[in-house]
Structures are given as C-alpha cells and as structure tokens.
Amino acid sequence: MLFLLFLLIVCALLCELVSVKSALSRVSYSCRPSQSVVEPGEEFQLLTTMQNGKWLPVSYLEVVQNLPHDICLNAYLGHFQSDPTVCRLYSSCFLGSRQKLTRRIKASLPQRGRRIISDATITGGDLLGFTRRFRNVPLFYEIVVLPARVEEPALSRALGGFLGDVSVQRFILEDPMLTIGAREYTGREPMKSISWKHSVRTGHLMVKELDHTVENTVTVLLNVEGGSHEELERCFSLTRMVLEALEKRGFSCSFLTNAATAGAIGQWNQVSDGLGSGHTRAILEGLGRATYDVRESFSSLVNRAVRGARDGQAHILITPAPLQRSDAFLAPLFQQSQGRLFIINAREDGMSSQEVSG
Incomplete structure (x- = not known):
C-alpha cells in the first residue's frame, strides 16, 4: 500500500515536472475579425482560437487580448477592461489533450477610422497550479470603419442638378479620340481639325468629323487643409455621398486628395478613372483609413488636378x-x-454647396 502511494506521488511529480516545462509547448492562439471593412456600428465577429497540440492537457490557459480602445463587445459576459488607448479582453479555459476551442464574440466599432487587433499574452499553468508561464503572441489584423452615411436632401438635389447638366453636355462635347469621318472645311474650324489625308484624297480641305463622348466622367477632389476634426469627418461623409451618387447614376470618376492615410494602401491620394462598386469601394476604404494629416497644400492639390484634367472635365x-x-x-x-x-x-x-458655372 505504501509502495502504491509512493508510486502515485512519483508519477504526480513527474507529470508536474513535465507540465511545468511544457505548459505552453505546442499551444497556439489566434484572434481575427470576420470582416476587414465595416460600417460604423455594424456588427462583426471576433474569431478566437486556442489549440493544444500535445497529448498532455493544459489545466489552465489565460489569454489577454489587446483590442481597439473604442470597440463595443455586444452581449459579451466575460471580463474586459478599457482605457483611453486599449481594450483588454480576458478569457481563460481548460484545454484537454489535442483539443481545439473556438469562440465567436460579437463586436462593433462606432466611428470611422483604422483599428488594429494587436498582440495577445497567453499564460499557461502547470498541472497542480503552482507555477505559470507567459508568452507573447504577435498579431496584426486591420479593421477599417467607413465614413458614416449622411442624408442631405438639399445638397442631393443640387448635386443631382449638376450631374444632370454634365450628362446633357456630354452630347455637346466632341471626343477627339473618336473620328467617324470627314467633311468639307468651312473656315470656322480650327486648323488642328483638318484631316490632311482626306484633303489630299479629295483635292480640297477636309476636317475630321468627331463622334461625341460616350462616357460621363467626373473628378472628385477632397481637401483636408484648414478644417477641424469635426469638419473633416463631415467632409469624409460628404465625399462618400458624392461617390455613391456618381455610382448610382453610372458616372465614371477619378479621385484626388491631399489627405494622408494609415496603413499600406498604396498611392490612394490619386485614383484613376473607374466605374462600378469595386472602384467606389476602394476609394471608400481609403476614406476610412484617412487621417487628419495633410500631405500637400490645397493649392498644390488643385494644380495637380488641373495638370491631369481634360478640357471640359467636370469637377x-x-x-x-x-x-x-x-x-x-x-x-x-x-x-x-x-x-x-x-x-x-x-x-x-x-x-453648403455652390455650383460654379461659366
């Protein structure tokens, strides 16, 4: 009997020794959002996964996950702590042999901007609960919150009238890239419109007959110089309203801004002509990432727009x-x-808005 008791004690000590050395061995953890781009207040999920890849159970595993400071954890009954810079989410569990545990936590973010799900700290306890081991888990996931939608009926009507005028004027402006034939020179056409090939063939001066432009195009400029944070947030929301109005009406648009952005989104300060929801979505993501910093002066932005614009390009x-x-x-x-x-x-x-016309 004493020998059996001694054997049990020795086995327990051996298991304790092994558990101390391997408390976090082959234990993995991850936390990622279900969506990378969300609307303000839109519910998404945080997917957390804890996995024990060894045969020995982990009697105690604690996770402290760093989250954006303003995140709202909807209906979460666990423990979390927020301060002005970070929200810490605490969770703990027992992991059996080769067990995988996945949790889904409902969350939302209230305001526009780029948020980061960053590192976590995991703590593993030994079999008898005498000691603990710690490990930092590097994580980096972005969540971009788009600008809030705004309803401005008067502005929408004024913008609709402007876009209607642009749509009508496209049938008046000739596209220099679309030549459909030639006609006789009357003396009123500019010299650059003379078609020398047709003139030689017919023996008298002929001018190129051009087709009318077949696509509505508008350039959207966003300036962030000289505004308060509240005014800039309104600018971002108004820009979204304009972009969605252009998409709804079938306009192709390009985009220029002097706003700086957070994260690796490339040269977002200038987006070439494009059409459709994917094009609009790419610009909206940049608006979500935009900061209050100014990349260039307002006048430089205007000069850049002038250099890249075609004659008669609506802005x-x-x-x-x-x-x-x-x-x-x-x-x-x-x-x-x-x-x-x-x-x-x-x-x-x-x-307020104003249409500047000639």
Whole structure:
C-alpha cells in the first residue's frame, strides 16, 4: 500500500515536472475579425482560437487580448477592461489533450477610422497550479470603419442638378479620340481639325468629323487643409455621398486628395478613372483609413488636378472651408473644367454647396 502511494506521488511529480516545462509547448492562439471593412456600428465577429497540440492537457490557459480602445463587445459576459488607448479582453479555459476551442464574440466599432487587433499574452499553468508561464503572441489584423452615411436632401438635389447638366453636355462635347469621318472645311474650324489625308484624297480641305463622348466622367477632389476634426469627418461623409451618387447614376470618376492615410494602401491620394462598386469601394476604404494629416497644400492639390484634367472635365470639390470663384488658385481649375465645377463645403455651422458655372 505504501509502495502504491509512493508510486502515485512519483508519477504526480513527474507529470508536474513535465507540465511545468511544457505548459505552453505546442499551444497556439489566434484572434481575427470576420470582416476587414465595416460600417460604423455594424456588427462583426471576433474569431478566437486556442489549440493544444500535445497529448498532455493544459489545466489552465489565460489569454489577454489587446483590442481597439473604442470597440463595443455586444452581449459579451466575460471580463474586459478599457482605457483611453486599449481594450483588454480576458478569457481563460481548460484545454484537454489535442483539443481545439473556438469562440465567436460579437463586436462593433462606432466611428470611422483604422483599428488594429494587436498582440495577445497567453499564460499557461502547470498541472497542480503552482507555477505559470507567459508568452507573447504577435498579431496584426486591420479593421477599417467607413465614413458614416449622411442624408442631405438639399445638397442631393443640387448635386443631382449638376450631374444632370454634365450628362446633357456630354452630347455637346466632341471626343477627339473618336473620328467617324470627314467633311468639307468651312473656315470656322480650327486648323488642328483638318484631316490632311482626306484633303489630299479629295483635292480640297477636309476636317475630321468627331463622334461625341460616350462616357460621363467626373473628378472628385477632397481637401483636408484648414478644417477641424469635426469638419473633416463631415467632409469624409460628404465625399462618400458624392461617390455613391456618381455610382448610382453610372458616372465614371477619378479621385484626388491631399489627405494622408494609415496603413499600406498604396498611392490612394490619386485614383484613376473607374466605374462600378469595386472602384467606389476602394476609394471608400481609403476614406476610412484617412487621417487628419495633410500631405500637400490645397493649392498644390488643385494644380495637380488641373495638370491631369481634360478640357471640359467636370469637377466636384469637397472642402472644409468656404470658397469663392474669385479665389486666385481656383482660376486654372475653373478654366480647365470650362465652368463645370461644383463646390461643397462642410462648416461647423452647417453644410453648403455652390455650383460654379461659366
């Protein structure tokens, strides 16, 4: 009997010794969001996985997960602690031999911006609960919250009228890339429109007959210089409203901004012409990542737009500060767009817009 008791004690000590050395051996942990891009307040899930890859059970495993400070954990009954910089989510469990445990936690984020799910700390206890071992688990997952949608009926009507005018004028403007034939020179056409090939063939001057442009295109400019954080948030939301209106009406659009972005999204400060939900979604993700930092001055942004614009290209300008047609740095943009310029400003005392026409 004493020998059996001694044998049990020796086995327990051996198991304890093994468990101390291998408390976190072959124990893995991960936490990732179910979606990488969400709406403000939209519910998503945090998927946490704890796995024991060895035959010996883990009698106690504690996880402290770092989450964005403003995350809302919906209906979560466990323990979490928030401060101005981070939210810490605490959980613990027992993991049996080669057991995998997955949990789904409902969460949401209230405001626009880029959030990070970062490192976690896992703690493993020995078999008898005398000692603990710690390990840091490096994690990096992004969650981008898009700008909130805004409802501005008066602005929507004014924007709709401007886009309607642009749509009508596309049948008036000729596309220099689409030649459908030639006709006789009347003396009123510019010299650059003369088709020398047709003139030689017929023996008298002929001019190229051009087709009309077949695509509605608009350039959207977003300026973030000179605005408060509240005004810039309104600018981001107004830009979203404009982009979704363009998509709904079938307009192709390009996008330029002087806003800086957080994260690896590439050269988002200039997005070439595109059409469809995927194109709009890419710009909206950039708006979600945008910070309040300014990459370049407002005047430099306008000059960059002028250099890349075609004659008669319609422009929609969103800015936090009121502007006037008399502003000198706007003159080249007004001239390049041939007066087809729509300005939206977001002020603390309300939103306003103005259509600048020739």
